[in-house]
Amino acid sequence: xxxxxxxxxxxxxxxxxxxxxxxxxxxxxxxxxxxxxxxxxxxxxxxxxxxxxxxxxxxxxxxxxxxxxxxxxxxxxxxxxxxxxxxxxxxxxxxxxxxxxxxxxxxxxxxxxxxxxxxxxxxxxxxxxxxxxxxxxxxxxxxxxxxxxxxxxxxxxxxxxxxxxxxxxxxxxxxxxxxxxxxxxxxxxxxxxxxxxxxxxxxxxxxxxxxxxxxxxxxxxxxxxxxxxxxxxxxxxxxxxxxxxxxxxxxxxxxxxxxxxxxxxxxxxxxxxxxxxxxxxxxxxxxxxxxxxxxxxxxxxxxxxxxxxxxxxxxxxxxxxxxxxxxxxxxxxxxxxxxxxxxxxxxxxxxxxxxxxxxxxxxxxxxxxxxxxxxxxxxxxxxxxxxxxxxxxxxxxxxxxxxxxxxxxxxxxxxxxxxxxxxxxxxxxxxxxxxx
Numbered sequence: 001x002x003x004x005x006x007x008x009x010x011x012x013x014x015x016x017x018x019x020x021x022x023x024x025x026x027x028x029x030x031x032x033x034x035x036x037x038x039x040x041x042x043x044x045x046x047x048x049x050x051x052x053x054x055x056x057x058x059x060x061x062x063x064x065x066x067x068x069x070x071x072x073x074x075x076x077x078x079x080x081x082x083x084x085x086x087x088x089x090x091x092x093x094x095x096x097x098x099x100x101x102x103x104x105x106x107x108x109x110x111x112x113x114x115x116x117x118x119x120x121x122x123x124x125x126x127x128x129x130x131x132x133x134x135x136x137x138x139x140x141x142x143x144x145x146x147x148x149x150x151x152x153x154x155x156x157x158x159x160x161x162x163x164x165x166x167x168x169x170x171x172x173x174x175x176x177x178x179x180x181x182x183x184x185x186x187x188x189x190x191x192x193x194x195x196x197x198x199x200x201x202x203x204x205x206x207x208x209x210x211x212x213x214x215x216x217x218x219x220x221x222x223x224x225x226x227x228x229x230x231x232x233x234x235x236x237x238x239x240x241x242x243x244x245x246x247x248x249x250x251x252x253x254x255x256x257x258x259x260x261x262x263x264x265x266x267x268x269x270x271x272x273x274x275x276x277x278x279x280x281x282x283x284x285x286x287x288x289x290x291x292x293x294x295x296x297x298x299x300x301x302x303x304x305x306x307x308x309x310x311x312x313x314x315x316x317x318x319x320x321x322x323x324x325x326x327x328x329x330x331x332x333x334x335x336x337x338x339x340x341x342x343x344x345x346x347x348x349x350x351x352x353x354x355x356x357x358x359x360x361x362x363x364x365x366x367x368x369x370x371x372x373x374x375x376x377x378x379x380x381x382x383x384x385x386x387x388x389x390x391x392x393x394x395x396x397x398x399x400x401x402x403x404x405x406x407x408x409x410x411x412x413x414x415x416x417x418x419x420x421x422x423x424x425x426x427x428x429x430x431x432x433x434x435x436x
Contacts, residue, residue, distance in 0.1 A: 079317030088253030140429030
């Protein structure tokens with residue numbers, strides 16, 4: 001076979017019909033992808049709805065090529081089109097090139113180093129208020145409590161004030177918006193499904209969320225003290241890009257993106273952290289000492305290892321705008337390449353004894369470059385990564401300084417798909433005992 005003929009072949013992959021592959025991938029990808037990797041290698045061709053042709057990547061060098069490649073070739077926004085019906089076409093996650101650059105430039109100041117320092121006290125205050133209510137000696141789902149807490153935190157970041165009937169209603173509806181499974185996602189892209197049952201109810205709930213956010217935008221536009229406010233909405237209304245103010249539609253999409261992406265993933269990372277710590281007395285003891293001594297590096301390592309062992313989002317996506325050679329194959333324009341967080345994070349070539357929870361991996365240099373990317377990579381790395389780690393580290397410190405953690409049972413919980421994330425199957429059920 002000539003080199004050119006080899007390049008013309010697509011990577012190997014399963015031959016099951018697209019609906020079968022989609023359902024298996026959507027519900028069992030954390031199990032499916034390691035199996036497929038053993039059979040097909042580091043580059044796997046899947047057929048999935050709605051992207052169609054998807055190439056999963058598990059080789060770090062191939063992934064570096066994707067993250068380091070030109071943004072005009074590797075479109076992250078187009079790669080995330082599965083989210084478009086919820087996030088909106090103007091979302092910073094859904095746009096590319098100049099449009100994306102404009103949105104990101106507006107949002108970056110809210111997550112700069114100085115802004116992060118300003119959020120610490122607020123996160124601490126809200127965490128203290130939350131954990132004081134935890135029922136000592138009784139089993140409860142940590143994932144649920146973390147979603148309540150992180151939603152409250154991101155509401156404060158986005159809107160500043162979080163009181164009033166409108167925001168109370170928004171809280172309730174945002175919870176419904178993210179509490180969905182794989183089947184619900186089909187309704188995002190099928191207008192006929194949205195006329196019926198669960199899909200109709202989900203669509204009506206989303207319309208209500210949009211109405212509430214637009215009402216909040218309209219009220220804030222009338223405020224006379226925007227320059228004195230530090231929340232994201234006020235910042236966005238206070239600035240323009242080349243004298244081009246954001247429209248209500250653009251504001252809606254950015255705010256929904258921040259509210260959804262800014263709380264669900266961090267809540268899940270914290271839930272997995274508590275799940276692992278409750279089952280490992282040695283590591284839990286080290287983390288408790290770190291909380292007492294203010295050792296934020298170790299607490300951050302706990303969160304990073306939880307994200308390594310239990311990826312919240314299994315992969316990231318880029319859509320090719322032109323034919324591109326990756327891993328010895330010429331991939332056509334229109335294909336979606338997906339660096340697989342699940343496969344790389346579980347690779348013993350990068351992480352010895354990869355199934356073990358060991359935060360020490362992230363101390364003294366950490367893993368090799370490119371082998372840990374729960375926040376994506378390259379110019380499209382999540383702009384809220386620093387905020388997420390600060391938030392999770394602060395919450396861990398407050399919880400561990402007050403409580404000892406115990407699991408409901410010794411057997412670990414299995415991962416379960418929830419919207420586009422993978423969560424503890426039983427909600428990370430733990431109990432806590434006051435330390436003093």
